[in-house]
Amino acid sequence: MALKEILPGRLGLGTAPLGNMFRAVPDEEARATVEAAWDHGVRYYDTAPFYGAGLAEERLGQVLAARPRDSYVLSSKVGRVVLDEPETGVPELGEKSGLFAHGNPNRVLHAWTAEATERSVEDSLKRLGTDRLDIVWVHDIAQDFHGDAWLGRFEEARTGAFRVLSRLRDEGVIRAWGLGVNRTEPVELTLAxxxxRPDGFLLAGRYTLLDHGHALQRLLPMAQEQGVEMVVGGPYGSGALAGGAHYEYRQAPPEIVARVGKLRALAAKHGVGIKAAALRFALAHPVAAAVVPGATRPDRVAEDSAALAENIPAAFWHELREKGLVSPAAPLPHGA
Structure with missing residues (x-):
């Protein structure tokens, strides 16, 4: 089923920050953030066991438990099984080392087999306190976590998670499945x-104002040809576009800081909010079904909601193109 037929709107909430990404988020702040998203009309929520070793799912489920299940769409991920035992060492997370150092202390097993996939779905349902997931993403079978070993993880998922999720979709247990990754290559390989056959994919950080050229070369043309749609994660580049210090989950390098400066200056010239520009850019591609920025403060959710409704003049997009700040192949609003 096409993602646009499932998703209730073009703005969702990404819950990685609710798993205590980068910092320890108080429970009341996490709850207030989810409630703010609901109050602003957000009805699509994306989460994962990996986010704080189940913490994000637990926090999200506590708020959504008071809402009718048919009134929202929920996606989670498979590839990580949260164990009922403490982590005694330092988890090996490739480029993302230390990302959820403030999350739950449980050990997390990385596995994409059929058995692990079924257990992961069952465990997510328990943590979320719900009877079903609408969409399930196969999480992080890419180079950023596994380096040169990523193809082995992909093959494990192809013969395990992919087949289980296809069966669950065909049985009507879930409505759609796909990949949730930070790199384009695993999705390209899957589409080949x-x-x-996946229904869509969640691509984080690879279709933003800061990084989109690679996705436009092969992945997005393939997806468009096959009718496979995309949820855009990380539209602010881990926060760099929204005033944060991180890019790709690390301290933003000088070249990114300089690029952000150019984008912000152009936005200011046209009276445009940088968040509005980031969200509308991501959604301008025909393959994009929704965008899911993350947040841990209620006011950030309010900003995201307002940004999506902001009027952006065509002149901004035309000058963005003229100054070479976007790829010539990137679709822009107003046909710029």
Missing amino acids: LDEP
Whole structure:
């Protein structure tokens, strides 16, 4: 099923920050953030066991438990099983080391087998306190976590998670499945398979104002040709576009800081909010079904909601193109 037929709107809430990404978020702040998203009309919520070793799912479920299940769409991910035992060492997370150092202390098993996938779904349902997931993403089978070993993880998922999720979709247990990754190559490889067939993908950080050229070369044309749609994660580049210090979950390098400065200056010239520009850029591609920025403060959710409704003059997009701040192949609003 097409994602646009499932998703209730173009703005969702990404819950990685609710898993205590980068910092320890107080429970009351996490709850207030989810409630603010609801109050602003957000009805799509994306989460994962990996986010704080189940913490994000637990926090999200506590708020959504008071809402009718048919009134929102929920996606989670498979690939990590949260164990009922403490982590005694330092988790090996490739480029993302220390990302959830403030999350739950549980050990997390990284596995994309059929058995692990079924257990992961069952455990997510328990933490979320719900009877079903609408969409399930196969999480992080890419180079940023596994380096040169990523193809082995992909094959494990192809013969395990992909087949389980295809069956669950065909049985009506879930409505759609796909990949949730920070790199384009695993999605490209999946779209090149004869079977199983994903319904969409969540691509984090690879279709933003700061980084989109690579996705436009091969992945997005393939997806458009096959009718496979995309949820855009990380539209602010881990916060760099929204005034944060991080890019790709690390301290933003000088070249990114300089690029952000140029984008912000141009936005200011046209009286445009940088968040509005980031969200509208991501959604301008025909493959994009929704965008899911993360947040841990209620006021950030309010900003995101207002940004999506902001009027952006065509002149901004035209000058963005003229100054070479976006790829010539990137679709822009107003046909710029």
